[in-house]
Amino acid sequence: MPAILALAIDAQTVAAALFYLFAGIAGASALGVVLSRNIVRTAVCLLFTLVGVAGLYFLLEAEFLAAVQLVIYVGGTLILIIFGVMLTSKSPFSHFEPKAGEVVVAIAACAVLFSAMIMAIRSADFRPQSLDTTQKYPVVALGQALLGDYLVPFELASVVLLVVMIGAAYLAKGRKRDDKRAVARGAATLSQKARQWS
Amino acid sequence: MELILPIATNPIIGLNHYLVLAAFIFVCGLLSMMLKRNAIGILMGVELILNAANINLVAFNRFAHAYSPDQRPMLDGQIFAIFVIVLAAAEAAVALAIFLNYYNNFNTIDVERAQTLKG
Numbered sequence: 001m002p003a004i005l006a007l008a009i010d011a012q013t014v015a016a017a018l019f020y021l022f023a024g025i026a027g028a029s030a031l032g033v034v035l036s037r038n039i040v041r042t043a044v045c046l047l048f049t050l051v052g053v054a055g056l057y058f059l060l061e062a063e064f065l066a067a068v069q070l071v072i073y074v075g076g077t078l079i080l081i082i083f084g085v086m087l088t089s090k091s092p093f094s095h096f097e098p099k100a101g102e103v104v105v106a107i108a109a110c111a112v113l114f115s116a117m118i119m120a121i122r123s124a125d126f127r128p129q130s131l132d133t134t135q136k137y138p139v140v141a142l143g144q145a146l147l148g149d150y151l152v153p154f155e156l157a158s159v160v161l162l163v164v165m166i167g168a169a170y171l172a173k174g175r176k177r178d179d180k181r182a183v184a185r186g187a188a189t190l191s192q193k194a195r196q197w198s
Numbered sequence: 199m200e201l202i203l204p205i206a207t208n209p210i211i212g213l214n215h216y217l218v219l220a221a222f223i224f225v226c227g228l229l230s231m232m233l234k235r236n237a238i239g240i241l242m243g244v245e246l247i248l249n250a251a252n253i254n255l256v257a258f259n260r261f262a263h264a265y266s267p268d269q270r271p272m273l274d275g276q277i278f279a280i281f282v283i284v285l286a287a288a289e290a291a292v293a294l295a296i297f298l299n300y301y302n303n304f305n306t307i308d309v310e311r312a313q314t315l316k317g
C-alpha cells in the first residue's frame with residue numbers, strides 16, 4: 001500500500017513542521033522574555049510563548065489542555081500580569097538593568113545546567129511505548145479521571161482558588177485605611193516639627 | 199550545538215525533542231528569574247518554568263506513560279498539568295497582590311530596594 005505509506009510519511013512531515021513552528025515560536029519568545037528590557041515587551045513575549053506551548057499541547061493530542069492553556073493562562077494569568085504592570089509602573093518604560101557580574105554568573109550557571117540537562121536527556125532511556133491513535137475522545141477519560149481518581153485534589157483546588165481569591169483581595173486592598181492613618185500621622189508629626197522649628 | 203543536532207535532524211518528532219525544548223524554556227525562565235530586577239519580570243520567569251514543567255509532563259504522558267500495566271489509557275500527566283495551570287493562576291494572583299502592596303510601601307517595583315530587613 002504505497003499510497004497509505006506516502007500519506008503516513010506526509011502526516012509525519014507535517015507534524016514535524018508544525019512541531020518546529022510551535023517550538024520556534026515558544027523558544028524564540030522565551031528568549032525574548034529574557035532579553036527584553038521593557039516589561040511590556042516581556043509580557044508580549046510571554047504571550048507568544050504561552051500560545052506556542054498551547055500549539056505543542058495540540059500536537060501532543062492534549063486538546064483540552066491546549067484550550068485550558070489558552071483560556072486560563074493567556075486569557076487570565078497574562079491579563080493579570082499586564083494589569084500588575086500597569087498598576088506598578090508610573091511609566092510603562094521604566095526598566096532596571098542588572099549588574100554585569102550578575103549577568104555573567106547567571107549565564108554561566110544556566111549554560112552548565114542546560115548542557116547537563118541535554119546530556120541527561122540524550123543518555124536516558126525512557127522506553128517509549130507504542131502510540132495509541134484510536135482513542136477518540138480523550139476528554140471523556142479526562143473528565144472521568146478528574147471526578148473519579150482525582151476527586152479530592154480537584155475539590156482541594158477549588159478551595160485553594162477561593163482562599164487565594166479572598167487572600168489576594170485582602171492583600172491588595174486591606175492596607176489602604178492603615179496607609180491613610182499613617183499618612184495622617186506623618187503629616188501631624190511634620191506639622192508638630194514645623195511648629196517647634198518656627 | 200553538537201549535542202542538539204542529532205535530535206534536530208531526526209525527522210520523526212519524539213519525546214527527546216519536547217524534552218530539549220522544555221529544558222530550553224526552563225533555562226530561559228531561570229535566567230529571567232535571576233536577571234530581572236522588576237518583580238513582575240521574576241513572576242514571568244516563574245511562569246516560563248511552570249510551562250516547561252508542563253511540557254515535560256504532557257510529553258511523558260504521551261510518549262512514555264500512555265498506558266497503565268493492564269493496558270488502560272492513562273492521563274495522569276495531563277491531569278497534573280491542569281493542576282499546575284490552576285495553581286499557577288492562584289500563585290500569580292497572590293504574587294501580584296504582594297507586589298501591589300510592595301509598590302504601595304516602597305513606591306517602586308525594583309526588588310533590590312526591598313532591604314528594610316538587611317542587617
